[in-house]
Amino acid sequence: MAEAARDLVAVGARMDRLGWVPGSSGNLSARLGDTAIAITRSGVHKGRLTEADIIEVGLDGVALRAGDKPSAETKLHCQLYARFPETGAVLHGHSVAATVLSMAVPGDALVLEGYEILKAFRGIVTHDTRVALPVFDNDQDMARLADVIAPALDAEPIGYILRGHGVYAWGPDVERCFWRLEALEFLLRCELERRRIR
Numbered sequence: 001m002a003e004a005a006r007d008l009v010a011v012g013a014r015m016d017r018l019g020w021v022p023g024s025s026g027n028l029s030a031r032l033g034d035t036a037i038a039i040t041r042s043g044v045h046k047g048r049l050t051e052a053d054i055i056e057v058g059l060d061g062v063a064l065r066a067g068d069k070p071s072a073e074t075k076l077h078c079q080l081y082a083r084f085p086e087t088g089a090v091l092h093g094h095s096v097a098a099t100v101l102s103m104a105v106p107g108d109a110l111v112l113e114g115y116e117i118l119k120a121f122r123g124i125v126t127h128d129t130r131v132a133l134p135v136f137d138n139d140q141d142m143a144r145l146a147d148v149i150a151p152a153l154d155a156e157p158i159g160y161i162l163r164g165h166g167v168y169a170w171g172p173d174v175e176r177c178f179w180r181l182e183a184l185e186f187l188l189r190c191e192l193e194r195r196r197i198r
């Protein structure tokens, strides 16, 4: 737990420096073996975390210590750990690019095509590819939202966006999950810029 807590505190500070967790937005987690995850406490600033803000929940999302209040979006983290057993970390942020673009895109996906950086994602070996990043309508009911997201995970997307809300990325550990989030955010900024100059 101590190592996961240190990693999550550090990655929260990195995300904050990049402007991806304004206010108390965002949530961060790391797998603790087969039975639990470490996740951020609800309502704290993710750029100013201390290790005491990282709490343990079971894979069902229930806090292991009575009185601990895990992230409001814990269910979405648990869904990813359950669906992709190799997942070691999940990061969620609220960048301007993810928020604005997802409100501008009418359908249920943002198509990313022709970018060299797509090769940062597993199984992609050329820029000459077309990747659909799922966009789901936002919902405050996490169980209902998880049900909407579930079928789209079968396609093993590179991440997903909640419309007007933010982006979710996952990876084998906190560091590589950050790389994936960084690559996703880069793609979102590119798409935003392209719409601006069009």
Ligand SMILES: CSC[C@@H](O)[C@@H](O)C(=O)COP(=O)(O)O
Pocket: 023, 024, 025, 026, 027, 040, 041, 042, 043, 044, 070, 071, 072, 073, 092
């Ligand atoms: C500060 S508004 C953002 C929240 O509603 C939520 O979307 C979020 O990302 C953070 O919730 P939290 O419960 O702190 O994990």
Ligand SMILES: [Zn+2]
Pocket: 025, 026, 027, 073, 092, 093, 094, 165, 166
């Ligand atoms: Zn959020």
